[in-house]
Amino acid sequence: MANRFIKYEKALLQIAGNSILAETAELGVEAAVQPITNVTGSVIRYAPTGPVKGTLSFSHYCTGAFHGFLNPLTAVEHTDEPLTGSLAGMAFESGYLRGLSFSVSPYAPILFTSQMDIYGSITTLSDGESDAMLRDQTALSHSLRTYMGGTDIKMNKKVSFDYSVSCERHPMVTVGNEGPSRVTKENVRISLGIAGEDIGDMVAITGNHAALNINIFDTYGTSPLTTFGCTGQIFSQRLSIREGGYIDGTVSVSQDYVTGRRMY
């Protein structure tokens, strides 16, 4: 009787040459097609309307230094920085980070979730890869020592917060080609939602300015694994309560992250 088994240790996620100890990972590929019907009601063909686009979503706990290339704020105005990578024996050459998010809540490790758009070829490697060195990374991003700095939200007791960076990626495809010659990064936005016991000062018509920074720590660390910031406007406040519960306040802060144009 033939034995069949899945070798999970070969389902390694690698991006830009770095192994990532992912909790979950999903790689999908989609072709944008449009059915073309003739006047008699028959489908003539399916016409392509854009390049084949892959998406890679994964989540991981930060078990060592946070990889800077996973932050969409890195070099925001330089939009031609594709990332190479592989997952479970499938390799890609042109990945473009589209989003990063994480949540910090009491007594919980901090899970980072990333999304990436992929253009160009996705090839099958002869065999999956593994990285035994990953087990040596014993740090763990955790809420225990992680904190948010900044007083603009006027909330003394913060219970939890959610941070995300998202951007739009648009492929530039020139006539005669199937794949993009560049992929732009546009509308980079940082969103921060903070839950606590208060909502601070009521928002003005232009929102309230807030400059906040987040320091992510390992459980036993003395220096942060990484830091994130959000310098934008408080635009939303909510206060909720229910029977037998507590007063919960939430404040939402948003920042359009634009670093300006180069002067050519």
Next chain:
Amino acid sequence: MPNYIYGSGVTNIARIYPFEIGNTYSKYDIAFFSGYTDGSPGTATTANELSTATGHYYYSGESPAVATAANSPAGGTTEWTQKLFMEPSYGSSVSYQNHSYDVAFGDGYYNVLSKSENSLRATFAFNFNKRGDKETKALVHLFEDAFNKGQKPSGGYTGVYCTPFAPYNNEHEFYIDNFDRTFEYPDVNAVSAELNREDQSTLNWQEFYIPFAQTRGFFETGVSYSEHDITYLSGTVNVSNDKYRAFQSGWYYYTGNAATSSTHANGPVGATSLWTKNKFYFSLNQGVQISEAPRYLQHSVQNSYYIRTEDGINNDLLNLNFVLDGRTDKEAKAIVHFLEHHKGTSQFEFRPPAPYDITGKVFMCPTWDHTLNFKDNNSVNMNFIEFPINLLSQQLTFKTLITCDPYFDPPAGAQGA
């Protein structure tokens, strides 16, 4: 450094510097070239001495390079150009319009006379989407600088040389009438431009905007042809002792679904031909709208009352506007080639969808647009005008008298010398 180089031609673009040996240049850099100073001690050489035009040049090389005499605009390994080398994006289009004198004779009869041999005009609308700041600067500067070139002081402008996208990939000199630039985001811009030229002759049987090289060339037997192949059947080509008659010459389009090896029997004028010359065989898309406005006489009487009476025969000739969407690059090329070589004035057969599917109806197409949506995804908008009489089977008599100029002195050795 100054922002403006005296005598270089005025544009609205700042920070344009002269070319210098030793500088490192990268793609889309702009430099004003009037010569260079090279060596130590420096020796100045003018562009005129290098037999190179003075003016702005654009660096088209993929890799940055340190400027030398050899890779300067006058050098043998130059990556500098004055041509429009930036590749347009999908969404670009080509619009054709035939300029004609339309003469109505009554009873629906009319004549369409081309105003000249270059009456069929094509306008190329180029889109450059999602371009970086540096490429956009070079694009806009190139467009603006086109208005600094020409036969000075009072001559006409010279155009910008450009090889458009396939299937129109012949280099031509185009004139840019207007262009737009949109700042969308840092390092993200959109540029659009209209490129025109008026000197493409319809007398060139071989090619109009789609070059001859984009077709399968002359028809031959024993060759595999497939759907939407374009070939020219020449009345002068002798194929296995079978000479085709002159009136059979012309462009033919393969209508078969499967590829076949060509024979005389399935060739353009064979008994079981899979080719067509004057039949618009391309299938229509869903969504065709047929609007009719029959012709009649309207007599006005008092109080805005009208009496409507018949205006002769042929009073409901079809005037159709429709789009063929989602077509492959090959089919779109065949469609445009078919329309190009009917020049907006020549008849072709077209059978409208049922219940309008009367066979033998003939139409002319004076205007059409071709949009490249994506690879293998094209749209062609057309306007078909019905003609009341099918003249396709009528023998045409060539009445042009070719005379010899009595003052023409042929060179020695030439025929007639």
